[in-house]
Amino acid sequence: MAAIWAARHGAQVSLLEGSTQCGRKILISGGGRCNLLPTNSSIHDFYTSGSRNVLKRLFRTWRLEQIQNFFPQELNLPLEEEEATGKLFPQAQKAKIVRDTLLEAAVQAGVQVLCPFRVVAIEKFDDGFSLHQEEGKSLHCHSLILATGGMSVPQTGSDGFGYRLAKKLGHKILPTYPALVPLTSQDKELQQLAGLSVEVGWRAVKNNKTLDQGVQPLLFTHQGFSGPAILDASHWVVRDKAELLVAWENYSTEDWEPYLKSRVRQGLLKALADQLPRRLAALLLARSGLREDMRCGNLDRGKTQTLFRNLCDFPLPIHSNRGFAVAEVTGGGIPLHEINPSTMESRKCPNLFLCGEILDVFGRIGGYNFQWAFISGRLAGEQAAKSLLEH
Ligand SMILES: Cc1cc2nc3c(=O)[nH]c(=O)nc-3n(C[C@H](O)[C@H](O)[C@H](O)COP(=O)(O)OP(=O)(O)OC[C@H]3O[C@@H](n4cnc5c(N)ncnc54)[C@H](O)[C@@H]3O)c2cc1C
DSSP: OHHHHHHHTTOOOEEEOOSSSTTHHHHHGGGGTOOOEESSOOGGGEEOSSOHHHHHHHHHTSOHHHHHHIIIIIHOOOEEEETTTTEEEETTOOHHHHHHHHHHHHHHTTOEEEOSOOEEEEEEETTEEEEEETTSOEEEESSEEEOOOOSSSGGGSOSSHHHHHHHHTTOOOEEEEEESOOEEOOOHHHHTTTTOEEEEEEEEEETTEEEEEEEEEEEEOSSEEESHHHHHHHHHHHHHOOEEEEEETTOOHHHHHHHHHTTTTSBHHHHHHTTSOHHHHHHHHHHTTOOTTSBGGGOOHHHHHHHHHHHHSEEOOOOEEOOTTTOSEEEEEBOGGGEETTTTEESSSTTEEEOGGGBSOEEOTTTHHHHHHHHHHHHHHHHHHHHHHHO
16 A cells, blocks of 8 residues: 555655565455455554554544545445444455455556565665665665564564564564464363354453453354454453453343343253353353252352352453464554654654554454554555655
8 A cells, every 4th residue: 555655646666575475464364355444443443552642643644434435446446344243345255356456556556566575684874775685685765665564474474574674773662462362261161162152241351440341252262262352352461461351142230130030930051041052051150159950049149149240240261362373463563653643754764654563553353454554554655755756
């Protein structure tokens, strides 16, 4: 996106891709279908440890509706909404079409694509940069846009080396961590529920304070937990060591209380299993110290409280996370205050521009990360070209 907009604004642009093909991460995105954008978004869908006002300003430079129109109108790539989730996919439901269309648009705009060209070192001169390849080949440019991504799924080419390049050019790198990542558990009984997906109301809690919450499906896996609820909540656990509490099916005590009262003669397992997957219901009863055939009407106060805690505030026993190998994005990175938010130009190194996941911004699942990459990429490309042509 940065290359397209730089070329559209009259710059002579070379796109250097270190991997054997461009946009490999696009190819694996959205389960191979590429969830290109969300239908709606707000600033609350994004995370940064930097200024939210800066983020707001950046998002105003290319509004979601304009990006949604850009693909069908300017790139002839129609999008389709997945009704259940509100996610936008290419109508063809193939990520490859997105990658090919973007690459074609770059070439049509006059971009020279050099692939593979892995940059192993960058030298800064008064009049620009020299980008060096391992084989000794190098290329000189006046302005440089660093769009090397984060370090999640490193075999796609974004292996974190870009952070080292940025550091050499004077940037600070905030500690990086896997975000939007499945979590692991050593709880064997919960692991045995692998494959089960349950809607949950989740809360990330630290020191009795709720940091974030949502209502999404949770998937039990052989290693622990995944699914949209876990991916979106994971960074609170990985970065802030928060606890995750879930309400199964998002039912509260106020939902369960009258429900159980209306079934006083029924056995607990039957009553719970009418609302929850049976294996989960049985496990929650066992953990509450209750017999499956105990009648709903025979619960005493203490046992009811334990049961309600397990039903509505179940603390997920989390051990760790699955790491960068499977994380969808990288948290941390180059702090927002080290760029000029009007131009995406580095405040540390003139004529260097930064965009995408390398910066300390990421979105939740649902197309928000491409939205960020597109917004920051377009602005970086446009402004890099403008500053170049002004000289
Ligand atoms: C499995 C998975 C699924 C995802 N699904 C979605 C989704 O459906 N929707 C969504 O919005 N987001 C999704 N994401 C996140 C999204 O793909 C990224 O946030 C986005 O691609 C970031 O864009 P970027 O251009 O900043 O970096 P990247 O897409 O990572 O691109 C960086 C490029 O720089 C190249 N590079 C790195 N170092 C060098 C170097 N030294 N020299 C030359 N080239 C270099 C890399 O090879 C790479 O091609 C997913 C991520 C993963 C891992």
